[in-house]
Amino acid sequence: MAIDYQQKIPNNVDLGNDRRLQRALEHWQPRYLDWWQQMGPADFQCADVYLRTATSVDAKGWAQFGHVQMPEYRWGIFLAERDANRTVGFGDEFGKSVWQEVPGEHRAVLRRLIVTQGDTEPASVEQQRLLGLTCPSLYDLRNLFQVNVEEGRHLWAMVYLLHAYFGRDGREEAEELLHRHSGDADNPRILGTFNEPIEDWLSFFMFTYFTDRDGKYQLKSLAESAFDPLARTCQFMLTEEAHHMFVGETGVGRIVKRCLEVMKGSKSDDPEVIRKAGAIDLPLLQRYINFWFSSCLDLFGADSSSNAASYFAAGVKGRPDEAMFADHICKDSQYDLSVPDGAGGARIETIPTRNAMNEITRNLYIEDCQKGVTRWNRLIKKAGFDFEIKLPSSRFRRSIGSWANLPIDPSGSLLANDVYQNCLAAVLPSEADRAYVHSLMKPVTEPGKMASWIAAPDRGINNNTPEFEYVKLH
Ligand SMILES: [Fe+2]
Ligand SMILES: [Fe+2]
Numbered sequence: 253m254a255i256d257y258q259q260k261i262p263n264n265v266d267l268g269n270d271r272r273l274q275r276a277l278e279h280w281q282p283r284y285l286d287w288w289q290q291m292g293p294a295d296f297q298c299a300d301v302y303l304r305t306a307t308s309v310d311a312k313g314w315a316q317f318g319h320v321q322m323p324e325y326r327w328g329i330f331l332a333e334r335d336a337n338r339t340v341g342f343g344d345e346f347g348k349s350v351w352q353e354v355p356g357e358h359r360a361v362l363r364r365l366i367v368t369q370g371d372t373e374p375a376s377v378e379q380q381r382l383l384g385l386t387c388p389s390l391y392d393l394r395n396l397f398q399v400n401v402e403e404g405r406h407l408w409a410m411v412y413l414l415h416a417y418f419g420r421d422g423r424e425e426a427e428e429l430l431h432r433h434s435g436d437a438d439n440p441r442i443l444g445t446f447n448e449p450i451e452d453w454l455s456f457f458m459f460t461y462f463t464d465r466d467g468k469y470q471l472k473s474l475a476e477s478a479f480d481p482l483a484r485t486c487q488f489m490l491t492e493e494a495h496h497m498f499v500g501e502t503g504v505g506r507i508v509k510r511c512l513e514v515m516k517g518s519k520s521d522d523p524e525v526i527r528k529a530g531a532i533d534l535p536l537l538q539r540y541i542n543f544w545f546s547s548c549l550d551l552f553g554a555d556s557s558s559n560a561a562s563y564f565a566a567g568v569k570g571r572p573d574e575a576m577f578a579d580h581i582c583k584d585s586q587y588d589l590s591v592p593d594g595a596g597g598a599r600i601e602t603i604p605t606r607n608a609m610n611e612i613t614r615n616l617y618i619e620d621c622q623k624g625v626t627r628w629n630r631l632i633k634k635a636g637f638d639f640e641i642k643l644p645s646s647r648f649r650r651s652i653g654s655w656a657n658l659p660i661d662p663s664g665s666l667l668a669n670d671v672y673q674n675c676l677a678a679v680l681p682s683e684a685d686r687a688y689v690h691s692l693m694k695p696v697t698e699p700g701k702m703a704s705w706i707a708a709p710d711r712g713i714n715n716n717t718p719e720f721e722y723v724k725l726h
Pocket of ligand 1: 373403493
């Protein structure tokens with residue numbers, strides 16, 4: 253049976269008139285759906301979920317809400333509108349016309365960047381596969397599935413680029429994106445973090461706050477690319493990504509709020525007392541933040557990187573919001589990088605700015621991470637308690653870059669090795685922490701009801717109340 257592409261796959265790439273692309277997608281789409289059934293959200297494929305679907309890129313069309321069964325979700329292909337006058341915004345090609353096709357000399361690098369980005373999208377769906385079974389509310393269950401279907405759409409976005417611009421290699425890469433699986437011993441996902449299962453909702457909120465935000469910065473850098481179809485694809489993905497980080501920030505905020513209610517009611521900040529009431533204590537939350545923030549920093553790569561320099565020079569991958577920088581060429585400029593001085597402190601090493609692109613992006617990410625932390629701290633202060641959530645030092649627990657594998661504590665101080673081991677045990681989630689968090693993971697599926705460890709949201713989705721039946725279970 254012929255597929256009506258305009259109907260079945262909402263798109264703004266004139267899919268109905270591109271025979272070659274249609275054939276490629278005819279081949280890929282049933283495999284994608286098999287993957288979704290096998291590796292997507294467990295047990296909820298028949299539930300009616302109140303989901304947002306993009307049917308066009310304009311303000312009206314990109315957020316159509318309605319109850320749908322997830323396998324019936326209309327995964328579409330959308331690129332931001334083309335700007336016919338767009339020129340390369342950085343690097344050696346600065347000011348020249350952007351590329352509508354892949355230049356031969358950048359083909360391998362662009363393919364690798366697209367595949368790496370594409371690989372993270374289905375990976376996170378796989379990581380979160382079992383979470384629905386322990387949802388703290390129908391509102392949260394819906395948000396989980398919204399994130400999942402949109403990560404699925406982001407896979408479509410990257411697969412579209414591979415099919416449309418990379419010929420046979422692209423089609424092969426698109427197949428591989430469905431064959432690698434998170435945590436698979438023989439065929440794992442490309443990046444380490446995306447192979448760790450996410451088994452509890454505190455980790456889910458940490459993932460959407462910290463890891464999806466890494467995604468935001470990667471997409472922002474690719475949205476600057478001289479390869480125009482990639483730039484436009486990433487620009488539209490960013491509009492969806494914003495909701496994922498909203499889920500993370502409000503999720504953690506609601507956990508803080510619930511903890512503060514218990515602290516006020518019991519007039520105690522003793523973790524034992526908080527846990528007796530079924531809430532999550534702030535020191536435990538801090539340990540999860542220490543873990544997630546430090547592992548996400550490594551996703552940006554080495555602080556001095558010749559790959560990053562060549563991506564920038566070529567125009568393949570820029571800095572987030574490139575327009576806000578004064579110098580877009582950075583040919584002779586220098587960057588002062590802090591590196592270990594070998595005596596417990598830091599010294600400045602001056603490197604070419606182009607080699608510092610990962611570090612520049614990482615620092616913007618850190619600033620962005622701090623914003624939510626500041627808001628959470630405001631809640632704590634307003635409730636009259638003396639506790640401050642802190643992002644650990646960017647030198648803490650790093651595995652990549654000049655600060656890798658050094659015994660540094662969350663405040664950034666170098667410790668003796670044995671002291672460091674004790675420190676790690678105290679500042680990262682312990683077995684007991686994880687066991688406690690797991691003990692809280694019991695499904696709450698009555699509309700409007702919340703689990704004991706999280707406060708209700710201030711408002712619902714799309715002007716609905718928090719009590720709205722966001723997921724109709726059958
Ligand atoms: Fe994504
Ligand atoms: Fe995301």
